Amino acid sequence: MWLLTLTAFAEKLLYVFSLQLTSLWKILIHLYSSFGTLLWSAGGKRSQHGKKRGEIREGTAREEDVSGHSVNPVSVNYHFTRQCNYKCGFCFHTAKTSFVLPLEKAKRGLLMLKEAGMEKINFSGGEPFLHDRGEFLGKLVKFCKKDLKLPSVSIVSNGSLIRERWFKDYGEYLDILAISCDSFDEQINALIGRGQGKKNHVENLWKLRRWCADYKVAFKINSVINRFNMEEDMNEQIQSLNPVRWKVFQCLLIEGENAGQEALREAEKFVISDEDFEKFLDRHKGISCLVPESNKKMKDSYLILDEYMRFLDCTRGRKDPSKSILDVGVEEAIKFSGFDEKMFFKRGGKYVWSKADLKLDW
Numbered sequence: 001m002w003l004l005t006l007t008a009f010a011e012k013l014l015y016v017f018s019l020q021l022t023s024l025w026k027i028l029i030h031l032y033s034s035f036g037t038l039l040w041s042a043g044g045k046r047s048q049h050g051k052k053r054g055e056i057r058e059g060t061a062r063e064e065d066v067s068g069h070s071v072n073p074v075s076v077n078y079h080f081t082r083q084c085n086y087k088c089g090f091c092f093h094t095a096k097t098s099f100v101l102p103l104e105k106a107k108r109g110l111l112m113l114k115e116a117g118m119e120k121i122n123f124s125g126g127e128p129f130l131h132d133r134g135e136f137l138g139k140l141v142k143f144c145k146k147d148l149k150l151p152s153v154s155i156v157s158n159g160s161l162i163r164e165r166w167f168k169d170y171g172e173y174l175d176i177l178a179i180s181c182d183s184f185d186e187q188i189n190a191l192i193g194r195g196q197g198k199k200n201h202v203e204n205l206w207k208l209r210r211w212c213a214d215y216k217v218a219f220k221i222n223s224v225i226n227r228f229n230m231e232e233d234m235n236e237q238i239q240s241l242n243p244v245r246w247k248v249f250q251c252l253l254i255e256g257e258n259a260g261q262e263a264l265r266e267a268e269k270f271v272i273s274d275e276d277f278e279k280f281l282d283r284h285k286g287i288s289c290l291v292p293e294s295n296k297k298m299k300d301s302y303l304i305l306d307e308y309m310r311f312l313d314c315t316r317g318r319k320d321p322s323k324s325i326l327d328v329g330v331e332e333a334i335k336f337s338g339f340d341e342k343m344f345f346k347r348g349g350k351y352v353w354s355k356a357d358l359k360l361d362w
């Protein structure tokens with residue numbers, strides 16, 4: 001009897017002890033992860049405030065807080081390079097620097113954006129396939145889809161440097177590829193500056209359309225309507241290319257980029273009136289995937305990050321940079337983005353942007 005009671009008591013003791021051990025273990029794990037988070041954020045803060053001059057340039061953001069409410073960076077355009085192999089006369093994001101962030105820093109910024117609410121990232125330039133022959137871009141695309149699990153990852157490119165190998169390596173991680181094409185007449189493309197020697201921009205467009213279908217990437221076309229293409233009828237070609245979206249922009253002037261003394265381009269001769277833009281839209285009104293963007297709609301309705309991960313504020317007709325999100329965080333930098341969230345929704349900025357939801361007949 002005594003022996004039985006003793007055994008039962010020992011069992012109870014062991015049970016309670018093991019429970020406590022489990023709880024103790026849980027507490028230890030919790031403490032460890034909290035400590036890790038603390039260390040990580042302290043490290044982040046140190047690098048945010050320890051200004052490494054020359055590496056991340058200081059922004060020239062306006063000092064006043066431009067809006068009281070916080071903006072949600074649902075859809076972000078990251079122009080990680082300004083370098084390009086084309087010379088479009090109206091280009092409004094020109095090669096003013098050759099800077100590109102190191103890969104790990106760019107990834108850190110993208111993680112910060114995701115934590116702040118980003119759902120869609122668009123990589124643009126310059127020409128995004130130029131840097132490191134598209135490998136840098138591919139790694140970011142893969143990181144955003146596989147690690148960050150963003151619903152939508154897209155690219156805007158002139159298409160001239162894309163190889164099939166890239167689709168093989170990274171196509172599965174890309175939702176949408178938008179190719180810039182302003183004309184189906186090669187002479188007009190040459191006048192605009194879209195093209196490189198003997199390479200035919202239009203033939204290349206068809207090749208990319210096929211690869212998008214083969215590798216299951218949604219295909220989109222962007223066109224800038226300007227003085228040289230405003231009379232063109234693109235109905236037939238657009239219908240046969242059958243993009244998921246055809247974005248049609250009105251040529252836009254931005255001081256310091258394509259207008260004014262410090263600009264690398266003089267786009268004044270490309271500019272068209274609102275009436276001419278409307279006429280072009282009217283001629284193509286039968287195309288259901290056409291998404292028009294007048295200057296008014298476009299100017300402030302994009303969240304643009306430059307090569308230093310600074311938001312660019314276009315409200316004053318030029319691109320005023322915030323401080324880098326890597327230095328001050330997303331919440332602080334976005335106050336200086338000049339972003340018109342209402343116009344973003346009004347212009348249909350949020351749409352079905354994940355290829356999983358597009359239900360395409362590839």
Ligand code: SF4
Nearest residue numbers: 084086088091126158
């Ligand atoms: S392809 Fe795009 S980035 Fe390059 S020059 Fe033309 S508009 Fe500018």
